[in-house]
Amino acid sequence: MKQPLNIFWFRRDLRLDDNVGFYQALQSDFPVLPIFIFDTEILDKLPKDDARITFIHQTLQSMRDTLQKEHDSSIAMYHGKPIDIYKELIKEFEIHSVYTNRDYEPYAKDRDLEIKDFLSKHNIEFKTFKDQVIFEKDEVVKKDGDPYVVYTPYMKVWKDTFKSHELEIFYTNSYLKNLVQHSRLPNVSLSDIGFTKSNHHIADYTVTPTLIQDYETTRNFPAKDATSRLGPHLRFGTVSIRKMVKKAIAETNEIFWQELIWREFFMQILWHFPHTATEAFKSKYDRIEWRNNETEFKKWCDGQTGYPLVDAGMRQLNETGFMHNRVRMLVGSFLCKHLLIDWRWGEAYFAEKLHDYEMASNVGNWQWVAGSGVDAAPYFRIFNPTTQIDKFDKDRKYIKKYVPEYDTDNYVEKIVDHKEARERCLKVYKEAVS
Structure with missing residues (x-):
């Protein structure tokens, strides 16, 4: 038996x-x-x-x-x-x-x-x-039971709810004797499942008191190695969200903590509105007449747009499987607004390349830059990819690391003129959403 x-x-x-x-x-x-x-x-x-x-x-x-x-x-x-x-x-x-x-x-x-x-x-x-979350589904909703679709009120109620919530850590070590006693259970190799060992390495995470304390002042500058690299570890559960939140609230700087809350905000949006995985949250944005030029998309993917901060970000992604968050916003905005390429094309490319890919956050952030999602940037907010350099990489350290031919005759011509692209974007978006 x-x-x-x-x-x-x-x-x-x-x-x-x-x-x-x-x-x-x-x-x-x-x-x-x-x-x-x-x-x-x-x-x-x-x-x-x-x-x-x-x-x-x-x-x-x-x-x-x-x-x-x-x-x-x-x-x-x-x-x-x-x-x-x-x-x-x-x-x-x-x-x-x-x-x-x-x-x-x-x-x-x-x-x-x-x-x-x-x-x-x-x-x-x-x-x-x-x-994988502190709060799920409809645990943080409005008083009438409707989900929050704007981050700031969600974040405030999340924090209020958390104050009355006991953060329990589940220690398993005392119970591991209850495992089936069998040390030769079935195993599979990478080749058994049709894969080869990747040359890319998923970086270890860093969540030190110093990183958390300095997060607000350092997180926007891609040349600084000042991000936690926590994304893949939360995605695959190699770290506990409860332990990470516990670390975050032990420090007085709440910006890091609020980044963890953004993750849960997008998760509950995807749970409440599963259609947003493939459709715009604001349905009228699906009326946008995207240009979807495949040649320009390829240049964007390869980091050959002629805009150095955009190109540095895409090359960092292709070389390392990671892209700095500040730069993600710029490259996403550039694709959707300068090139008028459907956000779903960019979302799919990131899904293939990003080590920390998580559907809820990826879809949420792509719809944010496209203007079509919850709590999104307005469609007329169009990042200037040149002035962004002076704001976030004024010494060009990040650019020079990933675009070594920058500022030489070998660097590619700009794929599009910023002013013309901006005016074209405003016209196309306005026709779709007004």
């Missing part, structure tokens, strides 16, 4: 400690089998040397190693469609319940509903928990 067990399904929570769903599973009445599924529905759309897949794989191997050495257990690794994996798992094990942490993206919600329905037909409970 098979031994009954519970499954914990790792997804965007690749850590053993302060992991809510894992903690709850370990306190259940049955031994816990941890699993991870390399989902072909996601993987098949990615480049075969994607740095994020290398990072996920390395992180999981490290977690397996810890469990094998210290707890005589492991993580079972699978590759395929989640529904097909679960069809096999119920044949192999007597599963009482499946535990996992919630994911709010449209595909993930549909996937989880399919798994839940399948498991319920076999009398297996599917238990989900809040882990």
Whole structure:
């Protein structure tokens, strides 16, 4: 007779400690089998040397190693469609319940509903928990229950709600003895899942008291290495949002804390308005007659626009998988407003290249620069890509690092005249939205 067990399904929570769903599973009445599924529905759309897949794989191997050495257990690794994996798992094990942490993206919600329905037909409970955010769904809404679509009032209510909220850290170490005792669970290599090791490395994060204290004064200058690089680690859950918020509120500077709240603002927007993944929040902005010139888009992607701060940002992205946030706003605005190229083209390019890609924030920020999203910049706000240099890179250190031919005869001509592009943008936008 098979031994009954519970499954914990790792997804965007690749850590053993302060992991809510894992903690709850370990306190259940049955031994816990941890699993991870390399989902072909996601993987098949990615480049075969994607740095994020290398990072996920390395992180999981490290977690397996810890469990094998210290707890005589492991993580079972699978590759395929989640529904097909679960069809096999119920044949192999007597599963009482499946535990996992919630994911709010449209595909993930549909996937989880399919798994839940399948498991319920076999009398297996599917238990989900809040882990990757402090507040989710409709926990921070207006008094009438409507979602906030402007950041500042959302942020204020988020903070007020947080004051009456006990920030609990979920320590799992005391319960790891409840894992299934089996250190040779199935594993997969990168080549097994059709990938090769990436040459790009996802940087470690830095969240020191000094970085948090100085964040407001240093965060806008791309030549300074003054950002936390926390994005990919929050995206894949290699750090706990609760521990990061705890660090942030320990310091008196609230700007860093408010950046974490922006992330949750965009997450609840995507949850309440899932259509915004592909459509403008302000529907009239979908009437814009984009030029969508493929040659100009290629030059933007390659950092060959003739505008040095735009080009430096795009080359930083292509070379490192990271782009400074101040520069992200400029390159996004340039694509949508100077070139009149659909924000969805830029969003898709960032989705492929950014190590810290997270759908809610990426869509939210792209719609912000395009003017079509919640709390967006007005359409007539058009960044001047030349004066932005004097504001944020006046010594040209960032530009010279990524555009070495800057200020030489080898640098490309400007793809478009700023004044003409601005006037064209105002005309096209006005016709669409007025």
